[in-house]
Structure formats: structure tokens, C-alpha cells
Amino acid sequence: MRLGVLDVGSNTVHLLVVDAHRGAAPLPAYSHKIELRLAEHLDPRGLIEPAGADGLVEFVAEAAELAEDKGCESVYAFATSAIREAPNGEEVLERVRAETGVRLVVLTGTDEARLTFLAVRRWFGWSSGRLAVFDIGGGSLEIAAGSDESPTVAVSVPLGAGRLTRESFSTSQPDKDEIKALRKRIRIEMAAVAGDVLRAGRPQRSVATSKTFRSLARVCGAAPSADGPYVPRTLARADLIEWLPKLIEMTAEERADLPGVSPGRSHQLIAGALVADAVMDLFDIPELEVCPWALREGVILARLDQL
Structure with missing residues (x-):
């Protein structure tokens, strides 16, 4: 099956499309990313500024269209610390969902560590x-x-x-x-x-x-x-x-x-x-x-x- 992963990080927003099935290594089929630097679009109170939110919405909408064009059965979209720690993070997430139809899941820091560990374990065996x-x-x-x-x-x-x-x-x-x-x-x-x-x-x-x-x-x-x-x-x-x-x-x-x-x-x-x-x-x-x-x-x- 073909799956998409949309990663909203502090520096980069990255869509990765892979061909994968259980028991096999996922093979990259397509990659598209920008250096949005979301964490640098914060005001003195730590709120994500409108320019940062605008850029995120624009890229997520583009990524959703690209994933569909590439034949993805599903796209798992997640965000990390930049959204997780912003006081208005929930508002930005809701705006993304309302304007793009994409629901971003916010990972905890522990989730990030655990999932990264899983990837490394599978790679090295x-x-x-x-x-x-x-x-x-x-x-x-x-x-x-x-x-x-x-x-x-x-x-x-x-x-x-x-x-x-x-x-x-x-x-x-x-x-x-x-x-x-x-x-x-x-x-x-x-x-x-x-x-x-x-x-x-x-x-x-x-x-x-x-x-x-x-x-x-x-x-x-x-x-x-x-x-x-x-x-x-x-x-x-x-x-x-x-x-x-x-x-x-x-x-x-x-x-x-x-x-x-x-x-x-x-x-x-x-x-x-x-x-x-x-x-x-x-x-x-x-x-x-x-x-x-x-x-x-x-x-x-x-x-x-x-x-």
C-alpha cells in the first residue's frame, strides 16, 4: 500500500510518501518539504504568529493534494514541539483542519522518543x-x-x-x-x-x-x-x-x-x-x-x- 506521512516539525514541514506493507521496509516513493521554521514564527508570548500559521496552512493544503495525486491510501499527519508548546497551538490545529481537512495529531516528547527508537530498532535489528x-x-x-x-x-x-x-x-x-x-x-x-x-x-x-x-x-x-x-x-x-x-x-x-x-x-x-x-x-x-x-x-x- 502507499502511505503518506506529514511531519510538522520546528524547522521543516515534510511530506513523505512510501510504498509499504507489514514485514517489509518502507520504500520512499516521493518527498516534498519546506523549511518553514515554525518555531521562529513566535511572538514574545510564545504564540505562533499569523505568518507562521498562514505558511503552515498553505503547505498542508499543498501536501494533501500531492498525497492524493501520488495515490496515497491514507496520510498520517503529526506535529511536534513547535505546535505542542505554543499557547495557541490548538487554534492553529483547528484552522488547519477547517481549511485543509487535515487533522494534525500532536505527539508528546515521549511519543517522539519511543517512535524514533522503534525505527532504529527495526533498522539495526x-x-x-x-x-x-x-x-x-x-x-x-x-x-x-x-x-x-x-x-x-x-x-x-x-x-x-x-x-x-x-x-x-x-x-x-x-x-x-x-x-x-x-x-x-x-x-x-x-x-x-x-x-x-x-x-x-x-x-x-x-x-x-x-x-x-x-x-x-x-x-x-x-x-x-x-x-x-x-x-x-x-x-x-x-x-x-x-x-x-x-x-x-x-x-x-x-x-x-x-x-x-x-x-x-x-x-x-x-x-x-x-x-x-x-x-x-x-x-x-x-x-x-x-x-x-x-x-x-x-x-x-x-x-x-x-x-
Whole structure:
């Protein structure tokens, strides 16, 4: 069957169409996305501004038509932290439903962590043993660990690369004091949940997903996406530590010229790198394996299981 997944994230709104049936890997058939940066369309009270809501409605309507054109039997549409945390999120959801006919389901942070873990488990298989999975999004960091398809522990921490950049840096080239303050904030918030994750047992495989981790891995020498999803990719902490001072010294334009870094996300790369460094340091992980499957694939797999 052909299914569609519409992912409304803090940075990107993405329609993914896949050919899938239970027991088989979903095969991407079509992809369409824009960098709406919904989390940047917030007023001082945290409300989603009209421009952000307008852009979301426009894209969702376009995505619904595209999904129909591509022959999707159904489309599962969901939203994450940008909608979840906005005081007027319900109003925006109702406007989307009224004007497009699409009902967006708001995932909790725990849902995100659990579904991403499912995708990683299916990708690497049972031989991976106990997994620890880390996903840096625009608004939050999801962490999950366990030995089964459902994680033993699944947590969400407000340490997304976009959120930290907006809240901590005054320019695209932060000064030393801003870097120091953000580094301290990241480690304090992450340490508050590290104990729960570590008590689940030491992982036999530590895995990273998300665009931020993929970009950092590419900058540090991992194979390009053009080589396909089956090429092993890793992010070593030693390489990240070597690159971090260089990233801090670069302008956003210079970071955008690095392999694997898009212009729309280059301003978030420093915050993302600080989170990635803290993950590997606090959880004593010298190297993370990069998984091409993440939340969207987890949503598809869970949907197939229900069907």
C-alpha cells in the first residue's frame, strides 16, 4: 500500500510518501518539504504568529493534494514541539483542519522518543542488543534506551538546536560568554535525565538520528547522502571536539558551505554540536552510529503494525 506521512516539525514541514506493507521496509516513493521554521514564527508570548500559521496552512493544503495525486491510501499527519508548546497551538490545529481537512495529531516528547527508537530498532535489528538512541530536533532532544522494540526509558529534553540558538545566541557568531553559558545549560539539563537512562543499562549500540547529527557526521568526514542509506556512517567525539572551535569561529555563511549543511540550518549548527558533544561526554560514548531512519519511519512502522 502507499502511505503518506506529514511531519510538522520546528524547522521543516515534510511530506513523505512510501510504498509499504507489514514485514517489509518502507520504500520512499516521493518527498516534498519546506523549511518553514515554525518555531521562529513566535511572538514574545510564545504564540505562533499569523505568518507562521498562514505558511503552515498553505503547505498542508499543498501536501494533501500531492498525497492524493501520488495515490496515497491514507496520510498520517503529526506535529511536534513547535505546535505542542505554543499557547495557541490548538487554534492553529483547528484552522488547519477547517481549511485543509487535515487533522494534525500532536505527539508528546515521549511519543517522539519511543517512535524514533522503534525505527532504529527495526533498522539495526535484534542483533544490536541494548540500544541507546539520541535525536536532536529543532525544539527538543529525544533520548531512548532499551533492549526491545519499545524502549525501557524514553525522555524528551528542551535542548533542540533551533530553540537553543534562539534563546542563547544574540548573533550567528556567538561570543565566548554565550558559548560558555549554553554549554553549562545543556549539561545541567541533560544530567537531570542521564541517571534514568543509564540505569536502563549500558548500551551495546549507541545511535544518532536527525538532520543535525547527520550534518555533523558529514562535516566530520562521513560519507555523503548520495552514497545511499546503507553506507555505514559514524560521528566520533574526537572529530567533533576538533571541529567545534572551527564551527564557532565561522560565519553562518561559511558553515553553510560545509558538506552536508544546508543554509537554512547553518545558524543552528553550533548549538547542535554542543548538544552532541554533551551527549557523548555524559553518556561516555566515543562514537555514535548514524541511522537513516528516524521519527517519520517510526510513525510509518507503528501505523503498519496497527493495520
